[in-house]
Amino acid sequence: MATLVEITDPADPRLADYRDLRDVELRKHLEAEHGLFLAEGEKVVRRAVAAGFPPRSFLMAPRWLDGLADELAASDVPCYVVSEALAEEVTGFHVHRGALASLERTPLPPVESVLASARSILVLEDIVDHTNVGAIFRSGAALGFDAVLLAPRCADPLYRRSIKVSMGAVFTTPWTRLPDWHDALPSLSRAGFTTVALTLAEDAVPVEDAVAGIDRVALVLGSEGHGLSPRWEQSADRRAIIPMRAGIDSLNVAAATAVACYVTARR
Amino acid sequence: MATLVEITDPADPRLADYRDLRDVELRKHLEAEHGLFLAEGEKVVRRAVAAGFPPRSFLMAPRWLDGLADELAASDVPCYVVSEALAEEVTGFHVHRGALASLERTPLPPVESVLASARSILVLEDIVDHTNVGAIFRSGAALGFDAVLLAPRCADPLYRRSIKVSMGAVFTTPWTRLPDWHDALPSLSRAGFTTVALTLAEDAVPVEDAVAGIDRVALVLGSEGHGLSPRWEQSADRRAIIPMRAGIDSLNVAAATAVACYVTARR
Numbered sequence: 001m002a003t004l005v006e007i008t009d010p011a012d013p014r015l016a017d018y019r020d021l022r023d024v025e026l027r028k029h030l031e032a033e034h035g036l037f038l039a040e041g042e043k044v045v046r047r048a049v050a051a052g053f054p055p056r057s058f059l060m061a062p063r064w065l066d067g068l069a070d071e072l073a074a075s076d077v078p079c080y081v082v083s084e085a086l087a088e089e090v091t092g093f094h095v096h097r098g099a100l101a102s103l104e105r106t107p108l109p110p111v112e113s114v115l116a117s118a119r120s121i122l123v124l125e126d127i128v129d130h131t132n133v134g135a136i137f138r139s140g141a142a143l144g145f146d147a148v149l150l151a152p153r154c155a156d157p158l159y160r161r162s163i164k165v166s167m168g169a170v171f172t173t174p175w176t177r178l179p180d181w182h183d184a185l186p187s188l189s190r191a192g193f194t195t196v197a198l199t200l201a202e203d204a205v206p207v208e209d210a211v212a213g214i215d216r217v218a219l220v221l222g223s224e225g226h227g228l229s230p231r232w233e234q235s236a237d238r239r240a241i242i243p244m245r246a247g248i249d250s251l252n253v254a255a256a257t258a259v260a261c262y263v264t265a266r267r
Numbered sequence: 268m269a270t271l272v273e274i275t276d277p278a279d280p281r282l283a284d285y286r287d288l289r290d291v292e293l294r295k296h297l298e299a300e301h302g303l304f305l306a307e308g309e310k311v312v313r314r315a316v317a318a319g320f321p322p323r324s325f326l327m328a329p330r331w332l333d334g335l336a337d338e339l340a341a342s343d344v345p346c347y348v349v350s351e352a353l354a355e356e357v358t359g360f361h362v363h364r365g366a367l368a369s370l371e372r373t374p375l376p377p378v379e380s381v382l383a384s385a386r387s388i389l390v391l392e393d394i395v396d397h398t399n400v401g402a403i404f405r406s407g408a409a410l411g412f413d414a415v416l417l418a419p420r421c422a423d424p425l426y427r428r429s430i431k432v433s434m435g436a437v438f439t440t441p442w443t444r445l446p447d448w449h450d451a452l453p454s455l456s457r458a459g460f461t462t463v464a465l466t467l468a469e470d471a472v473p474v475e476d477a478v479a480g481i482d483r484v485a486l487v488l489g490s491e492g493h494g495l496s497p498r499w500e501q502s503a504d505r506r507a508i509i510p511m512r513a514g515i516d517s518l519n520v521a522a523a524t525a526v527a528c529y530v531t532a533r534r
Contacts, residue, residue: 143512244411245410248436254522255409256525258522262529
């Protein structure tokens with residue numbers, strides 16, 4: 001049974017995990033240094049725990065205790081019980097979904113184990129926006145993709161916003177970081193995947209044609225601003241484009257991913 | 268030539284159009300009552316003016332004046348020149364894209380004129396999130412849709428966040444509000460469109476089959492939370508689903524729209 005600990009002082013050091021949740025830069029450092037991440041809302045907290053992430057603590061207003069009673073009963077970490085005003089003061093926003101939990105990050109699996117039984121994977125180079133990372137995980141999961149690999153500088157799937165937008169798909173989809181940026185795509189080709197880069201490059205072919213007949217496919221997606229690096233664009237086996245109306249700014253990366261996943265799932 | 272007006276007092280009443288841009292509820296009232304909207308960033312300001320919206324005023328720090336010199340030369344409204352600190356104090360956020368403009372809303376066109384030469388349209392019921400509205404406009408424009416119709420309670424395409432996410436597609440895509448919620452879809456059918464509702468309903472068929480062979484198509488999309496109203500779901504000519512992996516939460520509405528637009532464009 002989790003220990004219920006009532007806290008009334010917003011400066012209480014036990015609330016350190018929950019401070020300033022809207023300050024992205026501060027949170028990145030804090031979460032990396034302490035190996036933790038935050039889950040927000042009853043449903044997301046449940047999914048994080050069910051996925052095997054050990055809770056460090058819970059934080060909630062009294063009226064949310066009943067909803068998570070079974071999770072609290074199954075845990076032996078503290079549950080900080082605070083007023084909604086104090087929760088807002090500490091986190092920096094109105095916690096309208098109620099419960100928060102701080103959980104331990106677990107070691108990322110090796111690339112080989114993530115790939116082992118995968119037939120369709122997504123490979124993200126430098127997606128910087130947590131909303132896009134979350135949306136890509138959600139679409140990939142819904143449209144039949146088995147795993148996600150991230151370049152070293154891609155934004156964090158366990159950041160609060162990524163988790164929320166993914167509807168928990170970051171917990172259920174196997175994913176890891178690629179250790180080697182430069183040879184990431186050739187390594188995947190050697191592992192039996194055909195790498196298909198989504199790009200506006202001159203020699204790109206419609207995505208439907210690019211993925212036709214491929215068995216194991218790796219769909220490769222680049223940054224919101226400038227797309228894929230030249231190295232990744234050129235080291236992919238194929239370059240693919242989503243045909244668009246002339247004169248229009250390209251699709252947002254999350255929308256392009258959804259379309260490409262749909263087409264690839266029907267290859 | 269716009270009149271350059273230096274302002275150093277954050278309480279100056281001439282800055283009223285630019286106050287508290289992050290306060291969604293306040294902005295909704297303010298913008299509706301004064302018939303205005305805000306454009307943010309040099310590129311978006313240019314697109315708004317090019318689309319025929321008359322500027323009421325501009326607001327920027329001195330270093331952004333050169334970039335918009337031609338627009339300012341062509342206008343006779345005031346340009347408020349302020350420090351970046353004052354811009355932040357008034358608007359409530361760090362204006363890192365530089366220029367802002369307040370523009371007049373123009374009267375919405377009648378439904379018939381929006382439909383006149385359209386072959387593929389999007390119909391949004393109660394999408395509440397401005398990011399989703401913007402993303403849907405952007406995807407529709409990129410994937411060949413000609414117009415957008417909005418139910419009376421759908422979120423505002425000219426809200427700052429919608430504009431930004433749409434990359435200006437809200438200016439270039441013809442759109443209007445539907446005057447009559449109850450008979451909106453039957454009216455479209457009578458106007459020669461086949462209405463296809465995206466839904467998780469029992470009798471929905473895969474979207475690819477639902478749109479096959481249709482000439483003039485209206486793709487109908489519902490709210491983020493609960494989807495379409497029963498009335499709209501039942502009064503559509505066809506109900507369509509994007510096939511998804513079992514046990515997965517459905518796609519986000521913006522991702523689903525991108526997929527459905529792609530498929531429909533290839534009907």
